[in-house]
Amino acid sequence: MAVGIFDSGLGGLTVYEAVAKRLPDVPFVYYGDNAHAPYGVRDADDIFNLTCAGVERLWAEGCDLVILACNTASAAALKRMQETWVPKDKRVLGVFVPLIEALTERQWGDNSPPREVAVKHVALFATPATVSSRAFQRELAFRAIGVDVEAQPCGGVVDAIEAGDEMLAEALVRSHVEALKRRMPHPEAAILGCTHYPLLEKTFAEALGSGVKVYSQANLVAESLADYLARRPEFRGTGKTPKFLTTGDPKKVSDKATQFLRHRIEFEAA
Numbered sequence: 001m002a003v004g005i006f007d008s009g010l011g012g013l014t015v016y017e018a019v020a021k022r023l024p025d026v027p028f029v030y031y032g033d034n035a036h037a038p039y040g041v042r043d044a045d046d047i048f049n050l051t052c053a054g055v056e057r058l059w060a061e062g063c064d065l066v067i068l069a070c071n072t073a074s075a076a077a078l079k080r081m082q083e084t085w086v087p088k089d090k091r092v093l094g095v096f097v098p099l100i101e102a103l104t105e106r107q108w109g110d111n112s113p114p115r116e117v118a119v120k121h122v123a124l125f126a127t128p129a130t131v132s133s134r135a136f137q138r139e140l141a142f143r144a145i146g147v148d149v150e151a152q153p154c155g156g157v158v159d160a161i162e163a164g165d166e167m168l169a170e171a172l173v174r175s176h177v178e179a180l181k182r183r184m185p186h187p188e189a190a191i192l193g194c195t196h197y198p199l200l201e202k203t204f205a206e207a208l209g210s211g212v213k214v215y216s217q218a219n220l221v222a223e224s225l226a227d228y229l230a231r232r233p234e235f236r237g238t239g240k241t242p243k244f245l246t247t248g249d250p251k252k253v254s255d256k257a258t259q260f261l262r263h264r265i266e267f268e269a270a
């Protein structure tokens, strides 16, 4: 049994950490497309083609179930993949839905009509491609009414993280939060809608100020994956060996991953 985790680069490691902790017996194979990050400034066709290539590589590792630990790929490519490309004996799941279910206080599979929820003013921080896809607002509208979402495309943040420049990443986060607060001065909740951003969760929380509940995906996705595997054990693939694959330079990517996660991670060439 093995499960694949895909991201454009290092961000999906935040999801990897949570799922590996929640499911210690499952070998995870991680694929970071660092050579092509960031995805957030690419067009939908490009994101679709790169994501399909990464997912195929994970299938070749015996991972019949792949989690797109990337909001940009989940927003810009997942629907098309599921409708036109994924064969019946494989599954590709995204990271959006568990987050929106948490925000709208829903259990998995609750498809009842949209209803009023506690939060009314939500700040969404995500990549330019995720923001322009409006996938978050679309998924939210299926489940909740009367929620005002203000989205901030956080240009440059993923690039800074991928380059290992924490100071620049933090400065950019502060300026994106300020820009959002000019349009929505008092959000009740903030969504970190990019799996790179939990690496800067403290900076987001400080800039937003107390009283804003910050939602990030890692633990929500881990719970939802545990639940999925219990319900659909046939998608535990045949792979046995956990590994970290990258399309980038394995040495450089390993060093940056280690810097951000603060424990050693060894990547190999994809």
Ligand code: DGL
Pocket (backbone or CB within 6 Å): 007, 008, 009, 011, 012, 037, 038, 039, 040, 041, 069, 070, 071, 072, 073, 127, 130, 158, 193, 194, 195, 196
């Ligand atoms: N971690 C991806 C996401 O969640 C990164 C996007 C990018 O490569 O720009 O959106």
